[in-house]
Amino acid sequence: MSSPAVLDISGLCVDYGLGDSAVHAVRDVSLTLHRGEVLGLAGESGSGKSTLAYGVTRLLSPPGVITGGSVRYHPRAGGSSDILDLEPDQLRAFRWQEISLVFQGAMNSLNPVHTVRTQLTDVLQAHRPGMSRAERTARAEELLSLVGISSDRLASYPHQLSGGMRQRVMIAMALALDPEIVILDEPTTALDVVMQRQILRQLTRLRRELDFSVVFITHDISLLIEFSDRIAIMYGGRIVEEANAKDIYETALHPYSDGLLHSFPALHGPRRELTGIPGSPPDLKAMPAGCAFHPRCPKAFEPCERRVPELLPLTRAGGDTPPPGGADRTVACWLHADH
Amino acid sequence: MPEKPDAPRDAPRPDVVLEARDLSKHFRVRRTLRSIAERDRPVVHAVDDVSLRLRRGTVTAVVGESGSGKSTIARLLAQLYPATSGELRLSGKPVRAARGKSFRAYCRQVQLIFQDPFGSLNPTHTVRYHLTRALRIHGRAGRTAAELEQALTELLGRVHLTPPDRYVDKFPHELSGGQRQRVAIARAMAADPKVLLADEPVSMLDVSIRLGILNLLRDLKERLNLAILYITHDIASARYFADETLVMYAGRMVEGGDSETVTQRPAHPYTQLLIGSAPDPDRITGAGEEPGAGDATEGGEAGGEPPSLISPPPGCRFHPRCPMAMARCRTDVPPRFDLADGQWAACWLYDGTTEERPAPQEAPA
Ligand SMILES: Nc1ncnc2c1ncn2[C@@H]1O[C@H](COP(=O)(O)OP(=O)(O)O)[C@@H](O)[C@H]1O
Ligand SMILES: Nc1ncnc2c1ncn2[C@@H]1O[C@H](COP(=O)(O)OP(=O)(O)O)[C@@H](O)[C@H]1O
Ligand code: SF4
C-alpha cells in the first residue's frame, strides 16, 4: 500500500456486559486505514460493525466495554497517539476535529426542537470558541452548500426536511471541523437508491476536495464494492478477509466472502449463478468453536471446528497461481493457511 | 397488451388469475385550518390508474421507491380496503366489494405476506398455533388429530422447514428472520391460494438469507403454478426473480415489460434514473471517478426527491425531474405507449411522433 496509515486498529476487543454473561461483539480486530482511502466494512447484521465504529471513537455506552487492543491515530503533523489512552477532555477535542462518526440512523437523531443552523453552529461554538457569530453562520452555510443544500434551509427544523436532506445535514456536521477521518455507519441504508447515489457521489467529491479518509460501513456489499478502495469482511465479531475491493470482487478467498458475493443478483452483465449461504448468522452468545463460519461453510474440513484461524497474509494460495492482490490481502481461513 | 416475448411458442398463454383495471386509491388526510377555510378536502393520491395482470406460474414484480404506492397496490389487491375507483377481476369475474363470506372466499385465493415477519406473527404463540389456525380458517385442518399433524408437516415441508418437529413448537423469537418469513409463507400457503402477494418479503432480511426466500417463492410458483406479485425497491432482484417487471413512480405505473428488457433497456426516463442509481459492483470506482455520473439531478436540492402526492404535478408526474421534459409533459398525463417485445412506457417520448429512443443514462456494463 502506498499511502501511510492514518488509523491502526490492533487487537481490538469489545464486550457487552461483564464476566460470564459478556457478549464478545468485537474479537481481536486488527485493521489499518490508509490516508486518503475509503475502507469498506461489510458483514451481516450483528457481526459487530457498529460496535467496532463505536469502540474506535470511544462512543460505546454501557454495557459496552473495550477489553483490549489499541487504536493508534497518526496525524499529518507526525507522532501518534492511542485513542484508547486519551483522557475525557482530550477525547472531546479529538472527536469532530480528527475523527467524526455519522452513526447508523443518524438522520433521526437531529434535535427536533432546534433549527439546522443551531445544530451546526453549536458544534462550531463548542470547538472553535474564537469564531464570531457571523463566522459560524457563514461556515454553517458553507457546510450546507457542500452537501448540496441551499442556505435558506438553515432556518428549517428537522421535520421540515426529507430523510435524504437530514442525512446530508448529518454529513455536513461531521465535516464541520475538517476531520482527518470520517466513519460512516450505514449512511444511506434508510434512503432510496436515487438519493443514496446522490449522497455517495457528493461524498466522493468531498473526499477528494477536502482530503479525508473514510471508513464506510454497510451490509450492502454491491454498494461497498463500488464505493470502497479496500474492503474488510466481518463475521461473528472478527475480520475474516481484507483486500482491495476489486480483488475481493473478482476472487474472494474466504468462503463467507464468496458466499456474500454470490448472494445478491447483479443488475448488469450476464446473469451470475447465485448460491447464497445456507444457515443463519451465528448467535454471539453461543459462538461455534473453531472457525465461527464452519457450521455454514461448504468447504469446512478437519481443523475448522477445532481451531480459530488467524487473519494472516497469504502463505498458500490454494495451489498453482497466486490470486490477484496476493501480497496485499489477508484472510482468516484454514484453506489458506498452514495447519 | 402484447404477448410476453420469451414464452415458448407452443406454450399456451398463461392464464390471468387476478387483474386490476385502472385502480386508484386516494386517502383522505387530516384537514388543516387552511384547507377547512378553503373548503378543500385534501387527499393523498397514493395510487392512480394502475392496471396489471397476475398470471398463473408467473412472478410479476412491482418496483418503486418508498412512497410510490407499492404497498397500497398490494392491499388493494388483497381487498384490505376498497379502491377509490377501478375494478378487480379474479379469474375473469369482477370482484364485488368484499364482506363476510365472499371476502373469505376471496382471501382463500389471494394471500398477502408482509415485509416484517416479526410484526405479522404473534410473539405469544407457537408455529403450530399460527399454522393450525390458518388451516382451520380455510377448512383444511382435516377431521382428526392425525390429519392435522399431516397437514402441518406438509406445510412446513413446503417451505423447507424440515424436519418439522424441530420447528413446529417454536415461538417466533426462537427462529431466525429467514425462518420466521418461511412460517409466514407457510401460513399463507395454508389457504392453498392461487395468488400470493409478497410485499417486500426479503427487505428486512440479511443478504445471505434473502436468496433462500426468493428461491422458495420461485419453487412455489413452479410447483403450485402460483401467480406471485413481488413488491420490491430492489430492481436487481426483480431482474433475477420476476418474469415481468412493472415500475411505479409517485402513484403511477410508468413502465412495464419482461424483466430482462426493462432492466437492460429501460425506456422511461425514471426507470433509467433508477437503474443508473442502483449499486453496481461492476462499476468499481474506488477513490477515482464519480460513482455513476450522468443523471440530471446532481447537486439539485429537490432534484432527488419524488413529489408530494397531495398535490402531485399535473401531466407526467416525473416532469419536474425529467431531463427530457417537453411542454405537453407539464399538462397531459402520458398514456401507455407500446414498444417492441411487449415493453411499454407511459412517456410522451414514445408518442410515435418521436422516433428516437432516448439513450439510457447508464450504459449496461
Ligand atoms: N447495547 C448492547 N447491549 C448488548 N449487546 C449489544 C448491544 N449493542 C449491540 N449488541 C450486540 O453486539 C453484536 C454486534 O452488534 P452491532 O455492532 O450493532 O452489529 P452490526 O452493526 O454489524 O449489525 C450483536 O450481537 C448485538 O446484539
Ligand atoms: N392509510 C393511509 N393513509 C394516508 N396515506 C397513506 C396511507 N397509506 C399510504 N399512504 C400514502 O400513500 C403513499 C403510498 O404509500 P405506500 O403504498 O405505502 O408506498 P410504498 O409501499 O411504495 O412505500 C404514500 O405517500 C403514503 O404516505
Ligand atoms: S476455516 Fe474452514 S470453516 Fe472456516 S471458512 Fe475456512 S474452510 Fe470454512
Ligand code: SF4
Ligand atoms: S412524459 Fe415527458 S416528463 Fe414524463 S418521463 Fe416522458 S419525457 Fe419525461
Ligand SMILES: [Mg+2]
Ligand atoms: Mg450496525
Ligand SMILES: [Mg+2]
Ligand atoms: Mg411499502
